Amino acid sequence: MRIAIVDCYVDEPSCLGVPPYISPYIRYSAGIIKDVLKTDPDYLTIDQIRKGWDLSRYSILVVTAGTTVPGKYLGGTPASPGELIKYFENVPGKKILLGPIFYESHGRLKRRLKDIFDHFLPPLFESRLYEILGGNEKLESGRNIVNRFAVKGAGIVRKHPMYPNVICEIETYRGCFWRKCSFCSEKFYGGVNFRTVEGIVEEIKALYGAGVKHFRLGNQSDFFTYMGDFDQDIPRPLPENIERLMRSIRMSAPELRTLHIDNVNPKVLSEYPEESEEVAKIIVRYHTSGDVAAFGMESADRNVLKKNNINADPEEVMSGIRLLNRVGRKVGSSGLPELLPGINFVFGLKGETRKTFELNYLFLKEVLDSGLLLRRINLRQVHLIPGTELWKYGDRNVRKHVKYFRIYKRKIREEIDRPMLERVVPAGRVLKDVVCERQRGKVTFGRQIATYPILVGIPGKYETGRIMDVRVVSHGQRSVTAVEYPLDINTASMDTLMYLPGIGRKRAGNIALKRPFKKIQELKKVIGEEAFLKIRDYIDLRAYMP
Ligand code: SF4
CATH class of the missing domain: 2.40.50.140 (Nucleic acid-binding proteins)
Structure with missing residues (x-):
């Protein structure tokens, strides 16, 4: 029996899998196949399929796809839904589709994909895939379900076209404590569900043993509250748990070259500045430089924040930016500052007016004029996801404000991004x-x-x-x-x-x-x-x- 995992690349608010990134979906799928069928699957990418790879030789295809937050990529182009139909509709064998495409697709497209694929699984797919392939043990509950599969599937990284120059997205938990932002798909993962430090470290050990030297702790909605105190309205970071995780990773992969994080909720930083400063220092102690804490600010317009249930206001975001600048702006061995904030803005939300664009610009101007550092400003138009609150509202503001989006994007790129980049990485560095x-x-x-x-x-x-x-x-x-x-x-x-x-x-x-x-x-x-x-x-x- 010949089996292949097909990586059509994924991008979600808390998971990236476009080369050089390899997502957990691929590695967990490989582990489940190995666990149940005692065989190593082939690993293919959508780029190989586009060049005409023959899929008819496989009796099982496990296909991962979906970009709920699409962007522009240098390392590869994720498969479009149309490509999924084109490349897989006439292929024989059992076909299983999984990943964020489950939430991204709807209506006729979803029905068509369900016709083409024998199984269409949501992103928390592990127990279903295990059963479909014939697994019959009772599996662990919660996200620790992935620990054994993550270790068994680690070796698939060697088949990645960019190996050994790959970076593994590592899951620490799924779900979000907030789950209220009108546009976000993270709520589909439900409440917060952690993996244990031991589970994460065993996976990193296995990946390191397979030759991986680059890791990002990116598969969570807020890194600072990994294993935090969730008995509060806003969860409180517990620095000792972050310290245990980071230290254990460094001990199990002593010669790793990259250890970075991703999402951080600025509300947490402003609510718990002392604990957060401690966490930031711990990160800087154990990570590698050039790290970014991406803040989902989304808008500097209070009316937009309120109408879309977004939890951090501009002052809170600013205090988070200051905190990370205090701890992380020193230049490290990569040539970049140790740890800086990044900011995500989303356009097309409810309540947005022309003034929203001006307020966002003025917020960034204030950051620049205050001498602070930002590593990345992400400006994107909202991508509507079925089942979110914004889905009902529609994309009327995206269409209505397309002109302002273009004008302000150009203005921000020219007047903020460029001088900021000159500050973060000056000529001669x-x-x-x-x-x-x-x-x-x-x-x-x-x-x-x-x-x-x-x-x-x-x-x-x-x-x-x-x-x-x-x-x-x-x-x-x-x-x-x-x-x-x-x-x-x-x-x-x-x-x-x-x-x-x-x-x-x-x-x-x-x-x-x-x-x-x-x-x-x-x-x-x-x-x-x-x-x-x-x-x-x-x-x-x-x-x-x-
Ligand atoms: S805080 Fe909002 S945007 Fe961030 S993951 Fe949670 S629901 Fe999504």
Whole structure:
């Protein structure tokens, strides 16, 4: 019996599975297959299917799909519902579809998917998949159900097309204490349900043993309240539990290269500043730098917050931003600050008016003018999910305000994002371990393996998968241009030389004509003392040592 797991990539408020990320859905499915059928499944991605991979050879296909918060991705494009129909409708064998697509689809589309697939499972799919495949043991209740499967399925990461440059999204819990925001699909997971520290650590050990060095504790609605005190209206962080988790992870994967977090609820930070500051310090003690705590602020307009039951107001978010800046703004070994806040805004919500756009802009301007750091500003139009309160209201505000969305998005990218990026990662900063992912024309695009990595354009053509350090030269709105560091001026391409500060096409041409240089003086003679001083920190001076 030949079985394949097909990764059509997922993106949810609290789970990312677009390369280089590999989602828990894939790893848990592999573990369940191994547990019940005693076999290792193949692992395919939608990108391989698009290139014509023959699916008819499989007797069982487990397909994972769905983007309830769609974005733009460098590492791959999630399958659209239309593609799910196109690629799977005429394939023989048993077909099982699971993941956030269950909540995302509705009406005719949902009926069509149900016709094509033998089983259509919601994201908390584990016990159903286990039964369908023939498992007959009584499974553990709650989210600790996944612990045994997570360990058994860890080895599938070796089949990922980007392995070993993959990052595993790790689940600490599912569900949300709040569950009231009008647009959010997280409420479908019900109340908060934790995995134990031991369960998470065993999974990380298994992944580390399979060669994974990059992890994000991203599969939860608020990292600060993992194993917190939920007897309060707003749950209280318990720093000792975060410390136990983070310390145990570092002990079980001592040479990991990335340990990041994702979602943090700013309401928790403002409600419990002391405990939260302690948690932030613990994170900084055990994680790797370049970390981001993504705040779901959604809007700076109080009317919108009220009408959509969003829990943190602008002052509370601002106090959270200040707290994380106090603890996390120091630059770490990756070249980025240790831990900074990110902000998510959603447009098209109930109560939104033209003024909402202005208020959001002014909030961000205040952050910028206060000298604070933000690592990422996410601006998105709401994606309606059936069953949420906003579903009934519809997308009238998205349509009505499309013009303002475009105007303010441009304004924020230009007036806030760019100066913020210049502040967070100034020219001359060295970014470590950038993975080359794609070539476009004469530029290679790469990113660090991280949470919300910054896009780096590297002039020149570099092999995909190559890992290198780069030095920042200039800034776009959400990306930087950087050159390989340290740069060997005797071998660097013309395309790279031109981007060095103060060089330009003419001097680059002169360098290319007169090299190789054996002494610094020879180079200075060609480009002049002033230009040399500008590039001195970018080039490999060891090449000129006797
Ligand atoms: S706080 Fe609101 S937006 Fe965040 S996970 Fe909970 S329901 Fe969703």
